[in-house]
Amino acid sequence: MRQTLIEKIDLFIEQALSLQLSQTGRLPLTIHDPEWPSECLQQPSESGHQIPWKPVLQSPDNNSCHDMLDRLEAALGYSIHQDLRTWYSRYWSDPLPATSDWGDLSLLFLWSEKDCERLRGNLIGHLLTKQKQKQPATLFFACTEPDGEKFLSIDNQTGEVWLEQPGKKPIMKLADSLEAFLGKLTPKPIPDME
Template sequence: MGEVAQRLLKFLEWASSEKVEHDPEWPSPCEILPPDNNGMITWQPVAMNPPPKFEGILLHPSLKEFYGSFWGGTLEAEYSGESVLLRVAWNDEDFNRITQIINEHVSVNMPIFVANTDSELYFGVDNITGEVWLCEPGYPPIRQVSQSLAEFLTAIS
């Protein structure tokens, strides 16, 4: 398991202590059923087996590792005082949506989305260098925040 996957798993295990609302229309391999009396479930990270191939998409290895290692829930964290929501696929349909977003970013040579903020800004990985940037959709990246995705995952809390 690579450094990005190890750090991601650590966050997923931490985040899975929070119950989420069960949606029977949005099943996931992560769910631990049955839901409680309030319709809430616990979940756990599940390895993607086999990992996706990302056919037809040239992706930086750290992005393949981030998006192709585990099924999981959304991860709430903080980076330099900014709220961060790391985006991990919950199920196949969610993964397909993420893949579409990745394709859009690759097609316009923009950093590949890995996390939202409370605003319209997002954190993205440069698909060539692997550096993490703070970005605004439709504009050049604002500033580099980390040398690598593994370093970024270490810095968030």
């Protein structure tokens, strides 16, 4: 049976957490910043101290991500691919590391509702550049590691996953869909933030 995109995302998150716990015996740590609260944080802490975190399902009645994407569509005048809507509205999380046949990468997520506007601004900038260069609209969801010089995106028309470099045409098609692409990824341990 073919798994849905939501099932693939859930499976990747489950595998990433399982790997983390088996290799370190604990959740990853991040520096607590009271300016950037998140449901991902697992215990209260003082500002500047390390605190455990983990990816957390967004509430089904959380509309902040959907509202942000609706406003993005209104600004652009066209619809955003459903796979990208699903991707950014499924989990709150810091970026998660993974490896693939094409190298290491970092999967991007939203940390909190406050993060939605930052993402919207970045997506608008990216899409306006694509429009100016008369290239097909793509929407990023990951970047390459360790340099971060390239990124992975979803073609807004076809849903295909592409490797890109800022300001240039897509370099290489990696998968026919985000669902297929996730099936080719292996999670890596999540580094602590210092």
